[in-house]
Amino acid sequence: MMKKKVVNIPFGPYIAVLAGSTVNGKPNYATIGAYGVVSQKPVLYISLKNSHCTTAGVVENGFFSVNIPSSENIEKTDYCGTVSGNKVDKSKIFESFYDEVGNAPMIKECPVNYLCKVIQTIPMFDFTMFIGEIVAAYANEDCLENGRPDALKVKPTVLMDSGYFDLKNRVGSIFSTCSGSK
Ligand SMILES: Cc1cc2nc3c(=O)[nH]c(=O)nc-3n(C[C@H](O)[C@H](O)[C@H](O)COP(=O)(O)O)c2cc1C
Numbered sequence: 646m647m648k649k650k651v652v653n654i655p656f657g658p659y660i661a662v663l664a665g666s667t668v669n670g671k672p673n674y675a676t677i678g679a680y681g682v683v684s685q686k687p688v689l690y691i692s693l694k695n696s697h698c699t700t701a702g703v704v705e706n707g708f709f710s711v712n713i714p715s716s717e718n719i720e721k722t723d724y725c726g727t728v729s730g731n732k733v734d735k736s737k738i739f740e741s742f743y744d745e746v747g748n749a750p751m752i753k754e755c756p757v758n759y760l761c762k763v764i765q766t767i768p769m770f771d772f773t774m775f776i777g778e779i780v781a782a783y784a785n786e787d788c789l790e791n792g793r794p795d796a797l798k799v800k801p802t803v804l805m806d807s808g809y810f811d812l813k814n815r816v817g818s819i820f821s822t823c824s825g826s827k
Pocket of ligand 1: 661674676677680692693694696697699700725727728729730804
């Protein structure tokens with residue numbers, strides 16, 4: 646197979662999540678692909694453009710939420726990534742709920758929610774990467790399998806190139822190729 650050099654823009658896949666923060670006392674959400682896990686401790690990162698409305702709320706309160714929408718909510722997810730809370734009130738698009746351990750709104754309609762306390766910030770060009778310790782986690786009961794969120798029930802949306810994709814099949818089990826101890 647011949648390799649061809651291509652344009653150096655990351656292709657994905659990423660999953661679409663809604664980052665939430667409290668701005669002027671109201672919930673605000675921005676769709677992001679720049680989200681991920683950073684260690685085996687319950688720590689996540691999100692990367693937000695400095696000019697976003699959501700960013701101001703994370704800086705002000707020191708907390709953010711990560712909400713994993715089901716692909717059935719793709720229109721609302723896309724909308725939150727298209728218009729800014731700096732111009733439009735997005736506080737009523739979803740129903741919000743809170744946990745007393747930190748001031749960031751979470752989304753009832755999203756099957757999985759993480760409330761994170763900012764423990765480090767890394768400036769990156771005109772973005773800020775917020776590293777957050779998960780201080781509370783929620784999941785919709787009907788998306789659980791043996792007490793843990795099940796991917797095919799949560800139905801996350803995968804971002805690639807300029808498209809949204811859903812998950813169809815489980816193709817293997819993690820660590821299934823390891824036999825015996827290392
Ligand atoms: C699919 C998708 C992925 C996005 N990923 C990011 C991202 O990773 N980081 C970011 O800062 N903005 C990202 N955006 C753009 C913001 O969601 C968008 O500018 C939004 O209007 C910001 O809202 P706010 O100003 O209310 O915070 C993404 C938008 C879409 C549609």
